[in-house]
Each structure stands twice: as C-alpha cells, then as structure tokens.
Amino acid sequence: MDRNQITKWIKAPAKMANKYSLHAIYFCTGCGIIEVPPVITSRWDAERFGVIPVATPRQANLFLITGYVSVKTLRAIIRTYEQMLEPKYAIGFGSCPINGGMYWDSYNTIKHLDKYIPIDGWIAGCMPRPEAIIIAVTHLWTLIDKDMANGYVKYRENYEYYRKNQEKVLGELDWPPLYPTE
Amino acid sequence: MVTKVMQIILSPILALIVGVFFLGLARKIMARIHWRYGPPLVQPVIDMIRLFYQKSVSHGRMFDLGIILSLAGSIVVILFLPFGRICPLSNSGGLLVILYIMLLAPLGMALSAGQGANPNISIGISRKLILSLGYEVPLLLVLLAVMTRYKTISIVQVVNAQQNTGWSVFSFPLFLSGLSYFLILPAILGIRPFDVSSAPQEISSGPMVEYGGKYLALATIEHAFALFISIALFVNLFLGGGANPITFFIKMLVVFVLGICIHAVFPRFRIEQAIKYLWKWPTLLAFLGLIMTLVIRS
Secondary structure (H helix, E strand, O other): OOHHHHHHHHHOHHHHHHHHOOEEEOOOOOHHHHHHHHHHOOOOOHHHHOOEEEOOOOOOOEEEEEOOOEHHHHHHHHHHHHHOOOOOEEEEEOOHHHHOHHHOOOOOEOOOHHHOOOOOEEEOOOOOOHHHHHHHHHHHHHHHHOOOOOHHHHHHHOHHHHHHHHHHHHOOOOOOOOOOOO | OHHHHHHHHHHHHHHHHHHHHHHHHHHHHHHHHOOOOOOOOOHHHHHHHHHHHOOOOOOOHHHHHHHHHHHHHHHHHHHHOOEOOEOOOOOOOOHHHHHHHHOHHHHHHHHHHHOOOOHHHHHHHHHHHHHHHHHHHHHHHHHHHHHHHHOOOOHHHHHHHHHHHOOHHHOOOHHHHHHHHHHHHHHHHOOOOOHHHHOHHHHOOHHHHHOOOHHHHHHHHHHHHHHHHHHHHHHHHHOOOOOOHHHHHHHHHHHHHHHHHHHHHOOOOOHHHHHHHHOOHHHHHHHHHHHHHHHHHO
8 A cells, every 4th residue: 555545545435445455256157157267366367456256145336247148047147147235346257248249149148138137347358368458457446536436326317218128038037126115 | 440451452353463473474384385486475465555545346336335344353353262371251152153254254244245246256255155054054063062061051160171181282182173173274274175156267256256345355354363262262262372472372373373373275165065075074073072072061
C-alpha cells in the first residue's frame, strides 16, 4: 500500500475495500473454467490482489461466467447472481457469453448474456489467457473508482426487463421476483 | 479498581488484534509454502471492512442472536486467560470455568447456523459436534493431569508455579500431556487435517454457507478469538505463560506457525478417520500422562 492510497482509504473505505477484496464464486459454466486454477495457484497468484475463490454465493462479490451458457446453466446463473449480496460484480469470460461465439447457431445456448443478468465487463477471446483475468480485475478497479461498475444497480432498476427476458428463455420461473414488480 | 476496568476493556481488544494478525499471517505463510507471493498482511482487515459495508441477509432471530452468544462466550473466556501478566479475572474461576464457557462459542455458532436451513449446514454442524466429541476426551484428560500436578484449578497459579520450576512441557510426566495437547491443537483450531466441518470443496464451507455481509465479518472475528483462546491456553498451561505480554506473544507465534505448517502440507481426514486418530494417539498419551502424574504424586 503506497502513501497516496491512505487518503483514498480515509475518504471512501467501502469503495477501496470492495476493490481489494474481490471474492470470486466457484461456478463452472463451460470450458473457460480451465483458465481459473492457474490464476489462483502458484503461477499467476491472484491472491496478491485479494482475489480468492469462495464456495458460496453469500460470501462472494465477483461472478466470473466462464464459457458458453446453456439454457439449463442460465437458470443456475440467475439464481446464483440473485443470491449474491450487493455490491456485486459480474464478468463475462470468453467470446461465447458476449455474442454466442462458436455456438452462435446452437439451439441450446443463449447468445447475449447481458440480456439476462447485468455484466460489468467482458474478457474477449477463445480462450483468453490467464493474465486476462488479472487485467480484467485491474480494469474492474478503475470502474469501481469511477462508480461505473454499477451492474447491480441496473439490475434493480430494470428488473422487469431482465425478468421478462429470463421468462422468454426459461418459461415460467419457479422462484419469486427478487425486487417488487408492478 | 481503575486498572481492573482498563484490563477488562483492553484484553478482548488485544486478543482481537492478535487473532486477526494470526489470520493474515496464516494466509501469508500458506502462500509462501505454496511458492506464491501471497496477499498483504492486512488482507483479513480489508475483507472485514468490505463485509461490514455489504448488504446482509438474515435468516431469522436465532441467526442474529446465536452469533452474538458465541462472541460473548469467547470474550468471557478471554477475561479468564492470563495474557502475560494481564488477567482481569485472575481471582475467580479457573480451568473448570474455562472448560464450561469454551463450549458456548461453538454452541452459539451451531444455533445461529442451524437457522439457515441449508443441508450443507446440518452436515457441517454434525461433523463439528462429532469432531469436538473426539478432541474433548483428550483435552479433559490433559487438563486433569495439569490440575493434579500443580494441585490447583487456578490457571494463574499454574503459570506462577511454572515460573519457579520451569516449563511443564519439559517436566517428566507432563510432557506427555503437552504432546497430546499439541496433537489435538489442529482439531481444536479446525485447521487441516481436521477441517472436515468447514471443507469448502465438499460441503461449501459447512456452517458458513449462509453467512454473508456483517454476519460473515462477525464469524471471522469469532474465528480470530477462537484461534487466540486455544493457543493462549496451550502457552499458559505448558510453555510457562509469559513474564510480559511480548514474550507471551512470541510463544504464541511459534506455536501458531508450527500449526500453520501442518495446515499447509496435510490433506484432509474424513470424519471417521479423524475420530479414529483422536481417540487413539492423543488420548493414549493424555491417559498415560494422567496416570504418571498420579503415581508420582502419591
């Protein structure tokens, strides 16, 4: 911690603590999860930046969606995202969550993940290198500093839009709405 | 009178600082053993600030009260434990009181977590209770041996006697008991190879699965207190306490670093393997220590 950070810590402790304690939830949606073990172990030690994997959505505030999202996984992703506590950040990893990638004409995967849950940032590539996760984390720091990583606020404000899109793919949802809808 | 009140306020704060420092140090040492650089030493403090600022979800009245009960139990135990020469309640209580109140902390956590109604929680709690059944037997035998050897139940008098006669871990019958306590120390701390109750890979960190936000921060503080209590008890009973808080802290540090080295390299026991181990070697050693103490005393 260098000296000019101390004033930042005094001014906005919540923002700084959110930056340097990103707990990522272990959730494997697709092939991209293979890049995460090197990031958290000895080769690219992400714990230097406070990024560690946790086992439950309640303790996590970073959600890495790694790889293609099938319709069945989308149900689990939405439930996990809604169980996480605010403030929470979601990152799409790989080209498949961005626009379908190589599964763009598949009958069983969704193409644009940000129609269903809000995404704060994307890592493009198939596959992205493990360093890309660390670069994404530093970009997320910048976004948090500028109050631009506000996906969870967007989700609260436009909940009806997201819920409608979710119901379009999954049919009737078997859990109550997270925020009250008219 | 004023010093007494000051000590009562100061000693839990001191215990909290030491415990949180140990949590940070544990992550750093683990990282270095894995050939990583590791997080900064203040990482647990950063995590706790983040958790206190997060929104938190409660699961009922008992979820709130149980964690407060366990924190209160830990703080009361700390008041009875001498930290160097600082011991606010030295005249009352003793080892028997500590034995009783030490149970409050895990009980409170079990009550609080049980309200979460997650299947992983009930598995975790049952594993934790079975594990405590495993280590309570040798722990009781060890404490009985110490009480018989020094003919007192006061922990302050045990420390004072060791200042005259040398550390009890180096005296003849009690080194068996000391060895036994060190063997069950990982089980009391809940670190590997005995972290069955909070295994993240098997049961999603067990009782902690529904904790988030402020509740997880309070649970971390409770964990720091639990670390402090079990190591301070070992240092007081077997390593001669401390003439001042600094020597006491150095002794605690040595014991803790040894424990973390075990934690970093060992895999996890299954619960029945843990019980088999705990009821075999530590219990045998503790029992031998108690018998020897009785024979020498008569």
